[in-house]
Amino acid sequence: MIxxxxxYGDPILRKVGVKIDxxxxxxxxxxxxxxxxxxxxxxxxxxxxxIGKAIRLFIVDTSPFEKDEDLDEKERVFLANFxxxxxxxxxxxxxxxEWAFSEGCLxxxxxxxxxxREDKITIEYLDENFEKHTENLDGLAARVVQHEYDxxxxxxxxxxxxxxxxxxxxxxxxxxxxxxxxxxxxxKFPLLKRK
Numbered sequence: 001m002i003x004x005x006x007x008y009g010d011p012i013l014r015k016v017g018v019k020i021d022x023x024x025x026x027x028x029x030x031x032x033x034x035x036x037x038x039x040x041x042x043x044x045x046x047x048x049x050x051i052g053k054a055i056r057l058f059i060v061d062t063s064p065f066e067k068d069e070d071l072d073e074k075e076r077v078f079l080a081n082f083x084x085x086x087x088x089x090x091x092x093x094x095x096x097x098e099w100a101f102s103e104g105c106l107x108x109x110x111x112x113x114x115x116x117r118e119d120k121i122t123i124e125y126l127d128e129n130f131e132k133h134t135e136n137l138d139g140l141a142a143r144v145v146q147h148e149y150d151x152x153x154x155x156x157x158x159x160x161x162x163x164x165x166x167x168x169x170x171x172x173x174x175x176x177x178x179x180x181x182x183x184x185x186x187x188k189f190p191l192l193k194r195k
Contacts, residue, residue: 002186003037003051008108008156009177010190012049017056017152019088023129024055031085031128034059041185043106045144047151052188056088058148065140075139082141089125091149092134096120101143105155108176111169113161117146119159122164 006012020027030053038046038059047058065071096119104112106134119136123145127133137145147157158166158173175181179189 001033001036002040003033004186004188005037005041005046005106006052007176007187007189008158010171010188012054013107013151013156014154015049015054016052016154017047017049017167020055020057021043026129026159028056030057031059035061036133037185039105041106041183045148046106047148049151049154056152058086058089058152060084060141060144060148061143062144079140084125084145085128086123086145087126087128089123089149089152091121091123091146094118094120095123096138101140103143103147105147105157106185108156108158108173109181109187111158111172111176113157113165113169115147115157115160117141117143117160119145123149124169139183149156171172 008058034046038049038061044062044064045058045060048055060082061081062082067078068076071079098116098118100114100116102112103115119142121142122134122136122137124132135163150156158169177189177191179191
């Protein structure tokens with residue numbers, strides 16, 4: 001089932017997600033719904049807070065980068081197959097050169113800004129079968145995971161841009177929270193006036 005994506009301005013996007021266990025109600029169904037929702041919105045990641053659940057769960061599918069000709073062959077092949085479920089994730093290390101990349105977010109449509117992040121991470125997480133993994137990632141895979149991980153920490157990519165850029169996009173952010181936009185996927189707007 002395709003779920004509505006929570007828009008910028010909703011307080012749930014600012015909550016730190018709580019850990020879950022195997023007994024979390026309808027977890028398999030929730031993960032499938034998140035996948036369907038992400039694909040429908042043409043996203044490469046989706047975190048539970050973005051569908052109204054303040055839990056430590058996010059999904060990533062970087063296969064759309066497979067066609068990016070700016071990437072070398074090795075990275076394209078890796079990204080084509082990088083599909084993960086992250087439960088109770090913890091980034092244990094971020095290191096390397098900071099680099100800028102234009103990020104966007106399904107909860108903040110039509111806004112893209114350069115965000116600086118370190119290029120290597122080590123992350124511990126549980127998969128959908130609650131098996132533990134420790135993974136070292138770099139490049140775009142690391143960036144996508146860092147972006148989604150921020151969501152379960154109550155952080156948005158707009159928190160990581162300069163105050164000048166924040167002022168420049170302030171009106172656009174207000175319009176998103178008021179529902180004065182027309183995304184091509186279902187959204188739930190916190191400040192939409194009901195008639």
